[in-house]
Amino acid sequence: MAYIHNWEEFVKAAEKLCLTEPMKVHVVIKYRHCAGLLSVKVTDDVVCLQNKTDQAQNVKKFEKFQNQLMHLIVSRESRCNLMEMD
Secondary structure (H helix, E strand, O other): OEEOOOHHHHHHHHHHHHHHOOOOOEEEEEEEOOOOEEEEEEEOOOOEEEEEEOOOHHHHHHHHHHHHHHHHHHHHHHHHHHHHHO
């Protein structure tokens, strides 16, 4: 398990992982209120990427990141479905 402390690097690595095997990627989110920590883990059961933050501003970044991942998964899946129909 690799902790990537730089948010931009984490996002790029997670997007790359998501593009390679979109149906195998899992995103796990943990929030510990007592410590104020947000932990995000992206894995495909072979590669595991993690990021932790205690900054409130990063919650908005995480929302944007989550939307990007969902878009990547759905758009690639819909393209594959269209190709299978032809």
